[in-house]
Amino acid sequence: MTFSLDRRAAELLPRGERLAAHAAAVGALRDKRDAAGRAEPDFERLREQARAIKAHTLDHLDVYLERFEARAQQAGARVHFAADAAELRRVVTELLVAKGARRVVKSKSMLTEECALNPHLERAGIEVVDTDLGERIVQLGHEPPSHIIMPAIHRTRGDIGALFERELASAPGDTDPGRLTAAARRDLRARFLAADAAISGANFAVAETGTVVIVTNEGNADLGSALAPVHIACLGIEKLVPALPDLAVFLRLLARSATGQPISAYTTLMTGPRRGAELHVVLVDNGRTRLLADPAHRSALSCIRCGACLNTCPVYRRAGGHAYGWALPGPIGAVLAPVLAPDAEQRSLPFASSLCGSCSAVCPVKIDLHDQLLAWRGSDSVPVAPPPGTRLAAAALRHPLAYRAVALAARLVWPWLGRLRVGPARAWLASRELPEHPGESFRARMRARR
Numbered sequence: 001m002t003f004s005l006d007r008r009a010a011e012l013l014p015r016g017e018r019l020a021a022h023a024a025a026v027g028a029l030r031d032k033r034d035a036a037g038r039a040e041p042d043f044e045r046l047r048e049q050a051r052a053i054k055a056h057t058l059d060h061l062d063v064y065l066e067r068f069e070a071r072a073q074q075a076g077a078r079v080h081f082a083a084d085a086a087e088l089r090r091v092v093t094e095l096l097v098a099k100g101a102r103r104v105v106k107s108k109s110m111l112t113e114e115c116a117l118n119p120h121l122e123r124a125g126i127e128v129v130d131t132d133l134g135e136r137i138v139q140l141g142h143e144p145p146s147h148i149i150m151p152a153i154h155r156t157r158g159d160i161g162a163l164f165e166r167e168l169a170s171a172p173g174d175t176d177p178g179r180l181t182a183a184a185r186r187d188l189r190a191r192f193l194a195a196d197a198a199i200s201g202a203n204f205a206v207a208e209t210g211t212v213v214i215v216t217n218e219g220n221a222d223l224g225s226a227l228a229p230v231h232i233a234c235l236g237i238e239k240l241v242p243a244l245p246d247l248a249v250f251l252r253l254l255a256r257s258a259t260g261q262p263i264s265a266y267t268t269l270m271t272g273p274r275r276g277a278e279l280h281v282v283l284v285d286n287g288r289t290r291l292l293a294d295p296a297h298r299s300a301l302s303c304i305r306c307g308a309c310l311n312t313c314p315v316y317r318r319a320g321g322h323a324y325g326w327a328l329p330g331p332i333g334a335v336l337a338p339v340l341a342p343d344a345e346q347r348s349l350p351f352a353s354s355l356c357g358s359c360s361a362v363c364p365v366k367i368d369l370h371d372q373l374l375a376w377r378g379s380d381s382v383p384v385a386p387p388p389g390t391r392l393a394a395a396a397l398r399h400p401l402a403y404r405a406v407a408l409a410a411r412l413v414w415p416w417l418g419r420l421r422v423g424p425a426r427a428w429l430a431s432r433e434l435p436e437h438p439g440e441s442f443r444a445r446m447r448a449r450r
């Protein structure tokens, strides 16, 4: 099996103007995150607190899951457990069929993307309309999201204007974000009013109170759950926090890390259903207990899906989210892929990293992402051997003599290396220029300084 992120990136890479727009949009999110962190004097303390709360919760996840189930049921919600993606799809479909629901509004949920819920419901004859604006854009464009919190970040204004003109009859050539948003709103409002059921994800679930917490900037999850007679919230078992004061820590970190906002526009806490309606909560495992049992990778379950690691990752910035080939792109996607991704190709994503460590540096819950990527590379869960260049480099670095020989050879051929246009060098040099060689080795320079 070959690892094909390179190929997919070459096919899908947003080239030229689109690459520049993508890199600028992603970079702006990173800058806003940094500014928000500097403006919050407690930011580093909050990160440490968040890390500790998550570590504690994961250590006692069985206790908190039972507590959540009991409290949510006391409050009138129905709690379901799904062992894997197929069971989530079955549970949700059965609930909808039992209610005779044919039209569903959905707010963004990476878990339902991970479990491929939409296509399954559509095959069952149930219309699913994504109501988050970015999610709606990619749905209309028949493509998956390319970012955890900005699903359409790979699309330019011009793309979206043309798409809306075709799909929503917006004015020809209109690329004004305000007018395009209004066109989407007009279309969605009718769909909210006609929906038989609402599906959402959840950012957190509070064990002490049985509360489901949904954080959005558009209020679409609230509108869906406030209007439809049935609301189904789908969440991974790792979304639990013990109590409301713990939730406060994460709410102060989430929006700052994601978009640089002090807090998102809407934070909704649902404890039980609204009067006359039904609330179902589906808690999904889908490989998470396997991660929980693995001390080297357990902390990846602390992720609060803020997207900060994507925004800082040099691979994500240039390749775009679609190149990763599954629901979760970027460093956190690559860390979770060996266990959660559906097929062998995606399980090899730990190789899609420069291991620069920037992802670990920005993560609000201090997940050691780049260390975990490195750990996965030698594991049986990753079905691809390291690329030949990596293996050669590893062999040379293990043997000082071999290293010196390779370094000497490289110095000698350096002036011609940039003109090499064969084999893997062709792809590598297509978008890079070799730096000027300093003329002597690092060792020689150090010797001269002594």
Ligand code: SF4
Residues within 6 Å of the ligand: 257, 302, 303, 304, 305, 306, 307, 308, 309, 310, 332, 359, 362, 363, 364, 365, 366, 367, 369
């Ligand atoms: S791994 Fe950390 S930075 Fe990346 S999405 Fe999760 S919480 Fe955010």
